[in-house]
Amino acid sequence: MSSKEEREQRLLLLLSKKQEYVTSGELAEELNISNKTVYRLIKGINDQSSDGILIASEKGRGYRLNYQKYMNRTHQQLSRESQVTPSERRKRVMEELLLSSPRATNVYQLYEKFFVGDSVISSDEQLISKELAQYNLSLERKNRTMAIIGEEANIRKAISDLIQLLNIIDIDELKHNETLNFNNYDVLFVLDQLRLIEKRLDIVIPHPYNVNIFSHLYILISRSRKVGTSLFTMTETVSQEEKQALAKEPILRQISKDIIYQTEQYLNESLPEVETYYLYQYLVSSRMQDSLEPLAIFSPEVSKVTQLYLDEMSRQLHLSMTNEPIFIDLANHIKPMLNRLEHNIHVKNSLLDQIKMVYEDIFKNVSKISSMISETYQLPEISADENGFITLYFARMIETNQLPIRTLIMCTTGIGTSELLKVKVAKKFPELEIVAVVSTRDAKQFLATYPDIELILTTIHLNHQVSIKTLLVSAMFTGDDQKMLQTKIEEIYDDRH
The missing domain is CATH 1.10.10.10 (Winged helix-like DNA-binding domain superfamily/Winged helix DNA-binding domain)
Structure with a gap:
């Protein structure tokens, strides 16, 4: 991807995150480019759009992404069959x-x-x-x-x-996709083996681990067809160390052995014994959905690494992450990740750019902790793709453990229409904790008493500046008011991150 394409992608991701009007100055500051470059990038994006204006502009407000057209454009790019x-x-x-x-x-x-x-x-x-x-x-x-x-x-x-x-998201789409240059018969065979693995384990193998296993088997078959196993330079016998590893998970070992046997039958060719071990490593390096292991199953290394992530991120996010279910949930991700690091298995995170944009601070903190963990436990470098998956874990933790936003409603008298506003706001936005309804003349005294207020909703313009986020709304709390409030809530959540 060229630097221009990368800047265009970052601009689109930033606008998709905001989903509101953003000035050229704000875009230039966040993307670390000049205003002139912002204008040029937006013009280029709109000129290339085959579906009309992708980024709309409005004098005095800035630029806003047409999100529906953006999603259609992204889908077309992934599925295009053109030049x-x-x-x-x-x-x-x-x-x-x-x-x-x-x-x-x-x-x-x-x-x-x-x-x-x-x-x-x-x-x-x-x-x-x-x-x-x-x-x-x-x-x-x-x-x-x-x-x-x-x-x-x-x-x-x-x-x-x-x-x-190729950013394969939906494995099942491969059987209908003619643009990927895959052998359709081989694709169908490998998909059948994936379904068989899931059936034997009574689980679902989620993305991207299903892509990893698919890739491994498809490559094995393709290499065998092209050059034959006689030209493989990988070790053909299983070492004693590898046999000991296979013994740790007898169910996965047997499944690996059976899948390799099925592959031999499909190819009508014998495969080296070590292929069972290689497939086994992909299985133990995958997180199995709906499969949460008990606390006693985790090795000391997995437990220590998991606890270090939780301790450091708790400190960064000011959230308590001390209960056993939280530990087990993260450890079930860390266990296969450490195995991937040991065996140099890489997973592609197709959402990485969006994760880095939407959860920028969490991603940076996770990356720093990962570097510390690699150094402390002498592990290979933990990739940005892996850090992206861990970031999503903590982002989910935040979303499910958000403290309510302490909110103050303010009007001229503090009674009447503001009470109606309170009822409407409480009904539409349960994430807000409405602490009180006050008049403007009592505001300073109240804020001094309750310094933890995060949001003020007011029906009149304030004559004095306050350091708290403020939103001017009508007493009728219209649809536009609600949209603006939702944006303000998201800003507060982003600031907490």
């Missing part, structure tokens, strides 16, 4: 070369469907080589052919990351 972008072209070429590795593939065969010249191919070669270097893989070009050389484990990891970059 392949340069980035997508390189991904498809890489996928073909990785699946065929170490066999060389003719350059003409790789690129004939993209209709590009030698200069583009040469540029792709440099960019692909740079991408492969992250996996300790190299791209070799000889006599108009290309081949990727490296260890089997690194090849599979690169393929897995490529598949996950």
Whole structure:
């Protein structure tokens, strides 16, 4: 993604979070860009929109995102079947070369469907080589052919990351999606194996863990078809250490063994014994929905890491997180995460950009704690994707444990219409704790007595400044008033974070 595309994406995410008018100055400040760049980005986004104006402007108020059009645009981008972008072209070429590795593939065969010249191919070669270097893989070009050389484990990891970059959300949609260049028969077989795993365990494997398991089995089948297991360079026997690991979860071990047997039957080819161990690792590295383990099941390391997250985030969020159900819920996420770190299994968080925007402070705190945990327990670096999942956990904790917003209703006399307003507000917004209804002349004295007030609803303009969030509403509490109040409540919750 280019820097311009990244700025456009951040701008759209910020506007989708606000869902109200935002001035160019506010956008420029939050995105750390100039006002001129804001205007240019908005013009570019609107010019590219095929569904009319995506970002509306209103003099004196700023810019506002048409959320319905934005969601339609996002959906169309994910499901488009139109022209392949340069980035997508390189991904498809890489996928073909990785699946065929170490066999060389003719350059003409790789690129004939993209209709590009030698200069583009040469540029792709440099960019692909740079991408492969992250996996300790190299791209070799000889006599108009290309081949990727490296260890089997690194090849599979690169393929897995490529598949996950497609942002697959709904696994079942794969059987109908013609844009992903997947073998439909292989897709159906792997989906059947996923359903079988869920049936045997009587659970649901949620996203993104189902994508990880799907990717692993699909890659295994694709590699076998392309090059045969005789060219696999992974160890073909199970080590004593791996056998001890398999013994820890006998049910998952048996399921892994059965799935690999089914795969052998499907391919009509024998697979190395170690494939059972690799699939087993993906299963124990997945969080199983509706499966909460008791406290006694967690290892000392899982318990210590979980408690450290809870202690540090409790301090940051000023929330008590001391009861056993909270601990067990987080530990059931931490346990497979630590296994993923140990075995270099990466999960793709397709919501990461939105999480970082909407829960910015929580994400930053989680990332700092994760770095501390990696250093303290000598663990591999905990990725931004993993931190995003942990952020969602604490965001859910906050949403379900929000303290009521202590609110003051104020009018000229403190009686009559303000009492009607109190009834309407209490009915529509139970998250507000209406502490009192007061007149404007009593406001200063009341605020001095109750300094923990977070919101003032007033039916008249205040002549003096107060440090508390204030909203001017009508005594009839119209629909517009309610929308403005909902926005104000969300601002208060964001400030608490």
